[in-house]
Amino acid sequence: MKLGIPTKLVLAAALMSAATAVQAQGILRIGMTATDIPLTHGSPDNGFEGFRFSGYTMYDALVNWDLSSADKPSVIKPGLALGWTADPADPTKWTFKLRGDAKFHDGSAFNADAVVWNFDKLLNKDAPQFDARQASLVGFRIASVASYKAVDAETVEIKTKAPDSFLPYQLSFILLASPAQFEKVGRDWSKFAAQPSGTGPFKLDKLVPHERAVLIPNKDYWDKTRVAKLDRLELIPMPEANTRTAALLSGQVDFIEAPPPDTIPRLKSSGMTITANPYPHIWSYHLSRLPDSPWNDIRVRKAANLAVDREGIKELLGGYAVPASGHLLPSSPWTGKSSFVVKYDLEAAKKLMAEAGYGPTKRIKTKILISASGSGQMQPLPMNEFIQENLKEIGIDIEFDVVDFTTLTNRWRAGAKADQNVGITGLNYSYAIVDPFNALVRYVKSDLHAPNGVNWGFYSSPEMDALVAKAQNTFDPAGQNEILGQIHAKMVDEALFLWVVHDVAPRAMTAKVKGFVQPQNWFLDLTTVSVQ
Structure with missing residues (x-):
């Protein structure tokens, strides 16, 4: 069928409207400083940028960070643990009470056995899930841990080598992965990284090494106040600073880390939002x-x-x-x-x-x-x-x-x-x-x-x-x-x-990005963000 000019215009307008509608659904594309997608198996590489984008998006720790405020330093808060105490009679012994309403992305239950399993992957060289690479990335953060055990399904006991009042902070970096998913992929961490399963507010939808990771909301997330607003989150490695800026200005991405200082006036004049905040x-x-x-x-x-x-x-x-x-x-x-x-x-x-x-x-x-x-x-x-x-x-x-x-x-x-x-x-x-x-x-x-x-x-x-x-x-x-x-x-x-x-962690983003809070912290809560 041959289209007349009016029909072509209507079709073109419809296609443009459809494209706009897709963008309006809430897709946030982030240009990272990393050279590759940070590891997705629950022990990120690429420093704390890895924790920002491949860690706290898809995973939780027993102890999480409160990233809701830009006006005061961030503090730790209950995560997969509802609370914790050190024994006054023996301060090397800690008890962590776990929440019973969390599930991994694969549908399996989070419980005390899963916590022990995750500690074994870092500290027990005889465990089938032990991974030297993950141990090198995050195992040093719990150097004071001497032993750990499940007391019951919702209670874990952790003993330290000596009294260590810093333990709750340290546990905020130990992100918990699904034992069931590890078995499902054949006890292979590289395969697990391609199909990861945590308990976090986002799930991995697609991973193209060196190119991008696509995350989607975990609609069944246990913390109903932090169910992600975005329809999709795309993480794109862009280590070169001017490349990130050009990508933002051209509309290839919506949000970039660390814009070059000399480009900030141009970014502002182009309608971009610049955020910054002193942080630790x-x-x-x-x-x-x-x-x-x-x-x-x-x-x-x-x-x-x-x-x-x-x-x-x-x-x-x-x-x-x-x-x-x-x-x-x-x-x-x-x-x-x-x-x-x-x-x-x-x-x-x-x-x-x-x-x-x-x-x-x-x-x-x-x-x-x-x-x-x-x-x-x-x-x-x-x-x-x-x-x-x-x-x-x-x-x-x-x-x-x-x-x-x-x-x-x-x-x-x-x-x-x-x-x-x-x-x-x-x-x-x-x-x-x-x-x-x-x-x-x-x-x-x-x-x-x-x-x-x-x-x-x-x-x-x-x-x-x-x-x-x-x-x-x-x-x-x-x-x-x-x-x-x-x-x-x-x-x-x-x-x-x-x-x-x-x-002060400057970031640049289009005016369409709404709800972003830059806390006084290395980490971000992207569940509050939407894209108009």
Whole structure:
């Protein structure tokens, strides 16, 4: 049949209307900084970006995060556990009461046996579901767990190796996968990742490696206040910052992570919404303390901290950063009072370098491991080049070894002593400061040296270990905060890291994206979002 011009126009209009209707149903396409889809089997890679998009979307932990507010720091809350208590007579023994209304995406029931099964996949090498890769990704977060057992269908008992008041925070990173689905796919984690089953508010609908993951709402989600509004959530790896911006401007995506600061004026003029919020994050250099490291001299470490023009970095980032004065934001209850002040003082830095025996004819030449992009890494290439120039002024010449973020993460976990890190005396890695263990303890405790923990630089101090033990044995929040403040003050006084800035996590999205709340946290709750 031959169509006349009016008929063609009507058909074209109908097709355009249909396309608009599809978009109006609520499809959110996110341009991530990751180079690939973060692992979907319940132990994400790609840092906390993996937890944001492949973790807390499809899975829950016993302890979840309250991500509902932009105005106050996020706190933990009951997740698959209704509540928990430590035994006053034996504070190594914890009891977790489980909710009875949660089901995995495959329809199987969540219960205490499923919790034990998930702990076994990380800690029991004899279990058929044990996965060394998952253990390396998240197992270190529960290093204090000694044993665990199901008391009944809705009760789990966990014992720690020593009293550890941080345990509930640690469990927020252990996402629980379906034992029944693992059996169904033939006890194969790679097949499970292609057909994952958690208890979270989204389910995986389609996965195309290196290209996209498509998630759909879990309409039977146990928390009825958090049933997802979207019809579909698409996750698209876009590690190159300008590519993400171009994709947003062209309509290829609706939401991007970490837009380049110099593109934000154009994005705003194009009608895009820009969100930002300070959150528990530090962009820093983790320094080696091995015998051949130039960073063993505290004068050199302090000099480096005094040589960095943090306000200049903030300007480089278009104002989207907070200059660091230590590992923590000043508003943190764990900041404490240090004697050494982290600030920009070039003359004081040069004086310290001279006292350490360095000058125009004797310079430090060293290599730092960095990434080109990645979760929390902000704008690593221009930022590192800026710092390279700052340190050159005081006699520290830095060469960079640039790798992708997954490789950086693996080499961080391997530790400064690993063969792959020979010649590396520091690495630029963004750290999460969401709980006492992740904020402070894991970098300074001597029995957490890599690869058993993530004390990458092999720092050791009996005094610091004693403070950590005291904090872990303190179950009163106010008392615990005071001791954590002492730990942080000691870190600053010893200049254990080169601290630069805290991120404010800028994101850009079209005006059609509604209901997005940017919490003071690395993680997001995408169940509130809709797309008009």
